[in-house]
Amino acid sequence: MEKIIEVKNLTKVYGKRSAAFTALKNINLSIEKGESVAIVGKSGSGKSTLMHLLALLDKPTKGQVEINGINSTKLRGKSLNKLRNQEFGFVFQQFFMNSNDSVLENVLLPLKIAKISRFKRKKMAMEALKTVDLEDKARNKASDLSGGQKQRVCIARAIVNNPDIIFADEPTGNLDSATGDKITDLLFKLNKEKGVTLIIVTHDEDLAKLCSRIVRISDGNIISDQTVRKDLQKKSSDRREKEAARVKKANERKGN
Numbered sequence: 001m002e003k004i005i006e007v008k009n010l011t012k013v014y015g016k017r018s019a020a021f022t023a024l025k026n027i028n029l030s031i032e033k034g035e036s037v038a039i040v041g042k043s044g045s046g047k048s049t050l051m052h053l054l055a056l057l058d059k060p061t062k063g064q065v066e067i068n069g070i071n072s073t074k075l076r077g078k079s080l081n082k083l084r085n086q087e088f089g090f091v092f093q094q095f096f097m098n099s100n101d102s103v104l105e106n107v108l109l110p111l112k113i114a115k116i117s118r119f120k121r122k123k124m125a126m127e128a129l130k131t132v133d134l135e136d137k138a139r140n141k142a143s144d145l146s147g148g149q150k151q152r153v154c155i156a157r158a159i160v161n162n163p164d165i166i167f168a169d170e171p172t173g174n175l176d177s178a179t180g181d182k183i184t185d186l187l188f189k190l191n192k193e194k195g196v197t198l199i200i201v202t203h204d205e206d207l208a209k210l211c212s213r214i215v216r217i218s219d220g221n222i223i224s225d226q227t228v229r230k231d232l233q234k235k236s237s238d239r240r241e242k243e244a245a246r247v248k249k250a251n252e253r254k255g256n
């Protein structure tokens, strides 16, 4: 197996002196290419903080994050941006987009940064929008979409550049269960078919059990790190499919 992320003695302290708060305490974690990792824990336990550090969106107070064997603390400006733009996809609500731009413009932004030709990037962005069922909203202003639609645009933007790693912070948090399931299916399809490494922060134990590994965090510490047995992973996946089929049938019966 190939290591894609290696975290060594990671510590994050927010604030200074008497206001200092240690949100992550000396974390060590190693993630292989193609894994799907759920990060779970109570509100305030440090999940998003860890995610931001793994995704190189914030700097640790101590320790380091290696991506493909490269120590990211040594990277600056352009090379850091390039790494993030080419290898990562983000599904974070708080990074939602340029509201005044169109949906299409938002989705093709990573490709523009990567200097993909105008024709090709439009084609790729439309494909990503199709995947999340939003081709018909391509020309709309991003601010005019519903919450769930915005989340799907974020997903389209996260997958448009064929990233190696997708970081998702509560990707289904604001969605109705049918849309949430669709997004979940999409993420795991990318994982299974394209080998994309998934790192998902979630409160949803059922979603966590679809992952190959569950890392639990409490008060800035990793308190458990378990591999989900393949048969249990499959069981959760089958249960979801069954439930989705049941809901679909019930809706059809109601005439929706």
Ligand SMILES: Nc1ncnc2c1ncn2[C@@H]1O[C@H](COP(=O)(O)OP(=O)(O)OP(=O)(O)O)[C@@H](O)[C@H]1O
Pocket: 014, 015, 021, 023, 041, 042, 043, 044, 045, 046, 047, 048, 049, 050
């Ligand atoms: N910029 C900041 N300045 C000071 N403290 C912060 C900052 N960001 C987060 N914290 C604190 O660090 C701790 C961890 O926050 P974090 O956002 O990582 O939690 P979380 O596990 O993602 O929680 P939730 O499930 O509610 O999203 C919290 O106690 C939070 O108040």
Ligand SMILES: [Mg+2]
Pocket: 047, 048, 049, 169
């Ligand atoms: Mg959070």
